[in-house]
Amino acid sequence: MNEFIFLYRGGMNNQNTPPSAQEMEAQMKRWQAWFGKLGEEGKLKDWGAPLQREGKHVAAGGVITDGPFSEGKEVIGGFSIIKAKDLSEAAQIAKGCPVFEAGGSVEVRPVQAM
Amino acid sequence: MAPSVHAVVEHLFRQESGKLAASLARSFGLSKLDVVEDIVHESLLAALTSWSFHGLPENPTAWLHRVAKHKAVDHIRKRALESREAEEILPALSAASHTLTFEHNFLPGEIEDSQLRMMFACAHPGIPVESQIALMLKTLCGFSVREIASAFLTQEATIEKRLGRARKYFRDHHVTLEPPVGAALTDRRPAVLTALYLLFNEGYKRTESEDDRSSADGLLNRDLCLEALRLALLISKHAEIRSPETDALVALMMLLAVRFDTRTAEDGSMVLLSEQDRSQWNQQLIETGMEYLRRSEPDVYTSAYHLEAGIQSLHVTATTYAETNWAAILGLYKQRYALTPSPLVAMHMAVAVAEVHGPQAALELLDAVPMPEHYLYHAIRGNISLKAGAVESARESFHSARTLTRNATERALLEARLASLEAGVA
Structure with missing residues (x-):
């Protein structure tokens, strides 16, 4: 088993309109179902965490600027660590991610083994 | 058992968002209502993302309040660094005492007080009554624009405009949350009571299908009714602002709430008043x-609250549907109609007319008043036609009602009625 970082881009907390109670409930249930399924299948190494939207960007020379660093739908909203046989299986797993329902995407990156 | 996601989210939206807004508005002032709403919105979003990953926290309400407090303090700090605007936000307060006030505003007793202040502050005579009520429903009761539009029987765009103008007024006039005193305070009470009445009604007409997630209408539940009752009680218990109308409104809400549990069968279908198990009514x-x-x-x-509470009192004290004092109910409805001669009142009165003077008289009443294209009108008309033996006309009415309703439970009841009509005729 290899490990993969899932970077969730957009679709997490970049909505400009307030979510309705129904949307919020539906989204929470989708994510819980997603993590629940991965856990049961033994694919989940670490749930990871959602990230707050604000941030700082530190460049060479000590220049610090405020985030966000990219367009709303490009902002990384959270990450998880997934276990899979290879990159293609990891990508298959990512297809089931609820981030798509909110217009986001997943970047799948293999963790370089020691 | 842990509360369901559904129950927690409903609770947060319906009750906590209003409490948050009220607490925050006390620090920021109503002129910064957009900032207040942004903080509430951001806090809900933070809850959404965090809980999606980590599951529900042990105390979701405390979690939300904590996050909102942080965001509010952050906001003020940023403002203080950026500009002199901080002075405008909190005129006489230094940074230290301001934090204190802030904590203070989140204490339970103070939250109730904040909500009362907020209600009466929203009922500002500088903006039209419809806007006052829309604002209360939006900021204090967690209504979406769509739900407010539905309560007012109007378009969402209209509500957006009303809210926008109200916010602008507060901003332009630097309105604070300081409640007025004396007559200026009590003058605002009718609008506040109307908002609570609408809030209760909105919950009540949808309690039938609170677990039905398929309806597109954005289902509410009895939480909404209980919240309206809680807020009405706050006023009723307040020595300076209570009034006979407030007590009557509280009575009306309680007497309607008596039937909460008997309005739906175990399978979720709707039970009509005539068929409800009265022994299950909440005696207390x-x-x-x-x-x-x-x-x-x-x-x-x-x-209006006195008359409607009177009508409900006759319903809940009748031992059976047949023994209901319909003559007294009709008398109250006539007074109610004299107060507001609206088709909606006439529609309900027709049920009492049918019981006292027979279905023909009720149909004549319905024909005499221009009726709205409302499912309830057609449903009532169908029932009365059926009593009058006009099966074909009843069928037409039930068909219209079924087309018009947006509530799945009501639709199911109407379909059952139509099916039994078909069976009876065949």
């Missing part, structure tokens, strides 16, 4: 409701 609520009705002095005052 009946007693308390009747007590409030007495306190409201219905012999002296005859507001």
Whole structure:
């Protein structure tokens, strides 16, 4: 088993309109179902965490600027660590991610083994 | 068992968002209502993302309040660094004492007080009554624009405009949350009571299908009714602002709440008043409701709330549907109609007319008043036609009602009625 970082881009907390109670409930249930399924299948190494939207960007020379660093739908909203046989299986797993329902995407990156 | 995601989210949206807004508005002032709403919105979003990953926290309400407090303090700090605007946000307060006030505003007793202040502050005479009510429903009761539009029977764009103008007024006039005193305060009470009445109604007409997630209408539940009742009680218990109308409104809400559990069968289908199991009615609520009705002095005052509470009191104290004092109910409806001669009142009155003077008289009443294209009108008309033996006309009415309703439970009931009609005729 290899490990993969899932970077969730957009679709997490970049909505400009307030979510309705129904949307919020539906989204929470989708994510819980997603993590629940991965856990049961033994694919989940670490749930990871959602990230707050604000941030700082530190460049060479000590220049610090405020985030966000990219367009709303490009902002990384959270990450998880997934276990899979290879990159293609990891990508298959990512297809089931609820981030798509909110217009986001997943970047799948293999963790370089020691 | 841990509360369901559904229950927690509903609770947060319906009750906590209003409490948050009220607490925050006390620090920021109503002129910064957009900032307040942004913070509430951001806090809900933070809850959404965090809980999606980590599951529900042990105390979701405390979690939300904590996050909102952080965001509010952050906001003020940023503002203080950026500009002099901080002075405008909190005129006389230094940074230290301001934090204190802030914590203070989140204490339970203060939250209730904040909500009362907020209600009466929203009922500002500088903006039209419809806007006052829309604002209360939006900021204090967690209504979406769509839900407000549905309560007012109007378009979402209209509500957006009303809210926008109200916010602008508060901003332009630097309105604070300081409640007015004396007559200026009590002058605002009718609008506040109307908002609570609408809030309760909105919950009540949808309680039938609170677990049905398929309806597109954005289902609410009895939480909404209980919240309206809680807020009405806050006013009723407040020595300076209570009034007979407030007591009557409390009585009305309680007497309607008596039937919460008997309005739906176990399978979720709707049970009509005539078929409800009256032994299951909440006796304690009946007693308390009747007590409030007495306190409201219905012999002296005859507001719409007094009359409607009176009607409900006759329903809940009748031992059977047949033994209901329909003549007295009809008398109250006539007074109610004299107060507001609206088709909606006439529609409900027709049910009493049918019981007292027979279905033909009720149909004549319905024909005499221009009726709205409302599912309830057609449903009532269908029932009365059926009593009059006009099966074909009843069928037409039930068909229209089924087309118009947006509530799945009501639709199911109407379809059952139509099916039994088909079976009866065949």
